[in-house]
Amino acid sequence: MRALPFIAVGLAAVVAAFGLACAPAASTLTAAGAGAGGGSAGAAATGSGRAGSSGGSTGAAPAGTGGASGVSGASGVSGASGVSGAAGASGAGGGAGTAGAAGATGGGPGGGGSGNADAAPDRPAAIDASADATGDAGAGAALAPVLPVPTADQVAWQRLGLTAFFHFGMNTFTGDEIGDGTASPSVFNPAGLDPGQWIATLQGAGFKQGTLVVKHHDGFCLWPTKCTSYSVAASPWMGGKGDVVKAYTDAAHAAGFRVGLYLSPLDNHAADSSSGAGYPAKFTCMLNEILTGYGAVDELWLDGHDAPGIDWSGMYATIRQLQPHALIAITGPDIRWVGTEDGTAPLGETSVQAGMPSLGQPSGPVWFPSESDVSIRPGWFYHPSEDTALKSLSALTDIFFNTVGRNSVLILNIPPNTSGVLAAPDVARVGQLGAALKGLFATNLAAGRTATADSMLAAGYEPARALDGNLDTFWAAAPGTTSGRLEIDLGATRTIAIVDVSEPIAFGERAKKYHVEVQGVGATTWTTVATGTVIGERNLIRLTAAASARKLALVIEQAAGAPAIAELGVY
Ligand code: FUL
Numbered sequence: 001m002r003a004l005p006f007i008a009v010g011l012a013a014v015v016a017a018f019g020l021a022c023a024p025a026a027s028t029l030t031a032a033g034a035g036a037g038g039g040s041a042g043a044a045a046t047g048s049g050r051a052g053s054s055g056g057s058t059g060a061a062p063a064g065t066g067g068a069s070g071v072s073g074a075s076g077v078s079g080a081s082g083v084s085g086a087a088g089a090s091g092a093g094g095g096a097g098t099a100g101a102a103g104a105t106g107g108g109p110g111g112g113g114s115g116n117a118d119a120a121p122d123r124p125a126a127i128d129a130s131a132d133a134t135g136d137a138g139a140g141a142a143l144a145p146v147l148p149v150p151t152a153d154q155v156a157w158q159r160l161g162l163t164a165f166f167h168f169g170m171n172t173f174t175g176d177e178i179g180d181g182t183a184s185p186s187v188f189n190p191a192g193l194d195p196g197q198w199i200a201t202l203q204g205a206g207f208k209q210g211t212l213v214v215k216h217h218d219g220f221c222l223w224p225t226k227c228t229s230y231s232v233a234a235s236p237w238m239g240g241k242g243d244v245v246k247a248y249t250d251a252a253h254a255a256g257f258r259v260g261l262y263l264s265p266l267d268n269h270a271a272d273s274s275s276g277a278g279y280p281a282k283f284t285c286m287l288n289e290i291l292t293g294y295g296a297v298d299e300l301w302l303d304g305h306d307a308p309g310i311d312w313s314g315m316y317a318t319i320r321q322l323q324p325h326a327l328i329a330i331t332g333p334d335i336r337w338v339g340t341e342d343g344t345a346p347l348g349e350t351s352v353q354a355g356m357p358s359l360g361q362p363s364g365p366v367w368f369p370s371e372s373d374v375s376i377r378p379g380w381f382y383h384p385s386e387d388t389a390l391k392s393l394s395a396l397t398d399i400f401f402n403t404v405g406r407n408s409v410l411i412l413n414i415p416p417n418t419s420g421v422l423a424a425p426d427v428a429r430v431g432q433l434g435a436a437l438k439g440l441f442a443t444n445l446a447a448g449r450t451a452t453a454d455s456m457l458a459a460g461y462e463p464a465r466a467l468d469g470n471l472d473t474f475w476a477a478a479p480g481t482t483s484g485r486l487e488i489d490l491g492a493t494r495t496i497a498i499v500d501v502s503e504p505i506a507f508g509e510r511a512k513k514y515h516v517e518v519q520g521v522g523a524t525t526w527t528t529v530a531t532g533t534v535i536g537e538r539n540l541i542r543l544t545a546a547a548s549a550r551k552l553a554l555v556i557e558q559a560a561g562a563p564a565i566a567e568l569g570v571y
């Protein structure tokens with residue numbers, strides 16, 4: 001159940017606590033080989049680089065492993081025709097995608113197989129889950145997945161790490177946080193609206209996606225909808241001819257910035273939204289408009305404040321049909337609300353959750369990664385009185401480590417002001433955050449160094465694969481192992497402040513318990529400097545006291561299958 005944060009509302013009782021189930025689904029594999037598809041040769045083909053880095057590299061599949069050739073880069077999933085990493089016999093299928101992470105071709109070690117076993121044919125798993133450790137059809141050894149596994153679109157999204165939220169609407173002009181739906185559209189007039197400025201600010205700081213609130217709980221629509229009269233069309237802004245959603249999505253697509261849209265099911269303006277009568281059709285009408293009129297949508301945030309009478313399973317089918325690559329978040333099967341709004345994901349955060357049939361998921365374990373929402377200001381909407389109350393750089397840096405560094409995706413809210421631009425204090429703070437992160441991760445001391453391990457699956461899965469900057473290639477331990485040790489010789493004594501570790505999540509979450517050891521020059525003993533449990537997409541460990549060491553070891557004590565590490569970075 002999800003107890004949503006309530007900030008005072010004068011609303012009906014609807015707003016109380018919502019059972020928002022979490023559970024994904026689409027990606028869940030029902031049974032090996034259940035999918036009939038042609039021999040899928042591809043592994044995680046979603047682009048190899050971590051978003052925010054300088055772009056994907058070419059992840060050529062190791063010889064003999066049958067890796068698929070590439071697909072779209074990290075941002076390619078937003079391409080209108082983008083197929084993003086679908087495992088397929090040809091290994092092709094990358095859509096045009098938007099610009100962005102430079103087209104990684106990421107074919108990782110591939111498994112032979114008989115088609116992916118995804119429960120939903122239009123939501124391909126990132127890998128062929130029927131692959132086993134021996135491979136087949138002439139392919140070389142392949143890493144056996146630990147089920148459940150994500151879809152290719154979920155992998156691409158999890159790699160983003162850092163994303164933005166834009167709360168903008170009537171509340172910006174009225175000073176409310178949750179409007180009751182009675183405010184007059186006459187106050188809405190963002191004379192200097194410039195989404196290009198929002199996007200440039202965020203991209204400059206390493207953000208790759210932004211989610212615009214197109215309708216908050218007050219019901220005011222930021223596009224000239226035909227579904228209600230309560231919209232920008234009734235405002236003085238641009239003589240009623242303006243469209244904030246178009247301005248934003250056009251600017252985002254042009255800039256290669258992935259697009260998220262937030263549509264609140266709760267609608268305080270629609271008189272019938274709490275009774276249910278008539279409102280579901282209106283909501284469906286709105287959903288159809290935003291999913292058909294604005295190009296590719298990468299994420300659809302259906303907020304947890306529910307409205308009665310909505311047929312969610314029918315809604316999900318419609319969304320899949322209109323935008324097959326849009327990940328459905330919060331009241332949906334693809335992305336789960338992390339459960340807090342203070343920028344802190346739990347330690348040991350896992351993407352493997354119990355499925356919730358009410359969200360269109362099967363009841364077994366499913367892949368359901370979390371999203372951590374938090375605002376740079378005290379409120380979600382811009383209020384001039386909060387210009388001096390922004391979170392400090394240090395607080396934002398902590399938030400980054402406590403969300404992105406804990407296997408969750410951060411969605412940081414930076415609300416545009418009444419002119420329609422991000423205010424100067426926000427622009428400055430986002431710039432500081434970007435510069436700070438760039439500085440912290442400027443030099444990976446492990447890059448290109450020597451790595452060794454206590455076992456290895458096969459050629460193509462060498463320890464060095466964990467140091468090559470490519471998330472699609474990885475070290476994998478020998479079949480049958482459930483523990484492993486990956487050691488790096490840094491070449492000289494180094495001061496270590498951060499350890500950055502990622503699993504190849506296309507093959508499932510594997511580690512259950514791990515620790516990090518360091519050893520100084522000439523020393524014969526190792527010192528444990530950090531411990532952890534689940535790794536998943538990314539664990540960032542800030543050492544409490546920077547360690548001086550020549551060697552570092554990641555020791556996976558327990559795993560659900562043979563350990564595998566996509567990247568082990570040291571800063
Ligand atoms: C919550 C809403 O009630 C807040 O106003 C905000 O939009 C937040 C992101 O989600 O459910």
